[in-house]
Amino acid sequence: MDWQQVFATRMGRMKASEIRELLKLLDQPDIISFAGGIPDPALFPSDAFQRAFARIFAEGRAEAALQYSVSEGYLPLRQWLAGQMAALGVPCGAQNILITSGSQQALDYLGKLMLSPGDTALVGWPTYLGALGAFNAYEPRYDRLDPGANRSAADYANAATATGGRVKFAYTSADFANPTGRTLDRAARESLLDMADALDCAVIEDAAYQALRFDGDSVPPILALELARNGTIEDCRTLYCGSFSKTLAPGLRVGWVCGAAEVIGRLVLMKQAADLHSATLNQMVIAEVAGEMFDAHVTTIRAAYRERRDAMLAVLDREMPHGVDWTRPEGGMFVWLTLPEGADGAALLARSLQTEKVAFVPGSAFFADGSGGNTIRLSFSHSPPEVIERGIAALGRLLRGSLGG
Structure with a gap:
């Protein structure tokens, strides 16, 4: 059967989530993943x-x-x-x-x-x-x-x-x-x-x-x-x-x-x-x-995620080359990086997975028009500070090689 002829027109607007696909990388022990905005299961009550x-x-x-x-x-x-x-x-x-x-x-x-x-x-x-x-x-x-x-x-x-x-x-x-x-x-x-x-x-x-x-x-x-x-x-x-x-x-x-x-x-x-x-x-x-x-548990996870946020911001400050900017969130799970114009977050991810074993989400997935190719999203919630240190240092190495600086 030709299923395309019976699918509703809305199916043309429905695409696989890049994040859900990248979450599969969490099962690979050699990958440091900053891709999924997911809580650390070690912190579940x-x-x-x-x-x-x-x-x-x-x-x-x-x-x-x-x-x-x-x-x-x-x-x-x-x-x-x-x-x-x-x-x-x-x-x-x-x-x-x-x-x-x-x-x-x-x-x-x-x-x-x-x-x-x-x-x-x-x-x-x-x-x-x-x-x-x-x-x-x-x-x-x-x-x-x-x-x-x-x-x-x-x-x-x-x-x-x-x-x-x-x-x-x-x-x-x-x-x-x-x-x-x-x-x-x-x-x-x-x-x-x-x-x-x-x-x-x-x-x-x-x-x-x-x-x-x-x-x-x-x-x-x-x-x-x-x-x-x-x-x-x-x-x-x-x-x-x-x-x-x-x-x-x-x-x-x-x-x-x-x-x-x-x-x-x-x-x-x-x-x-x-x-x-x-x-x-x-x-x-x-x-x-x-x-x-609830209140006591939220206090606990805030402290843990604050430590991880601080660790990520500190190593970004140290390792990122000139021309890369990032947000400094007061909470949540994410840091947003903006690379120089012309940089390609999707191509960077492919190189990162091959050479540095670090995963993140290319930013264009978050734009309704597919723009934002020079942006990437990093999540700090799932990784302890020592893993964040290694992963962001590796990402900085890759970016310095790709962008110079």
């Missing part, structure tokens, strides 16, 4: 998870844990999350939260909810590759979101209208963004809200790394800033996507969306149609562990 699973089965809750459940998610977990959101300046109730299979599923649902073919999604240049992968299925047009640039809402609207759609949302990772590690300051967040008001579009706030601040002053979430303006979450256009993947464990695939109940209700319908509900047992275990030790 494994004992706490073991105790939580044991309690659930010992206390007569196994039937509920192994049974079908409501699509909205496990109520005690949603109630705990409502308390966490309130602490961030977002008072809300369980009805404002939907549990998803990681925040990646939330991005997929939000794209499905809002994008018709030809509509415009405003995204960073660069932006999270997984967001582009989620949105691509719904055939949008992308435009460059830059809250610091004085581009008018009318300009965005006219450009969207010219291609037969309208601006549906602005997507941003406001804290320690993947891939750049940058954080939007308060003024940029307020400016983004002003623009969204003028365009009458939604804001998708990807907060996957929000808890991983190492230093500097925290900035209120965009949703908290908007709620302060409007008085209630029901009058807010911002949808906050959170995840336990970077704090407790990614393998259980538990994330959430927080927003106006009207939107959450529509997302629940999508959840019902897609997978009925996220795994009940996983939600119950996350609720147990989060309630027992």
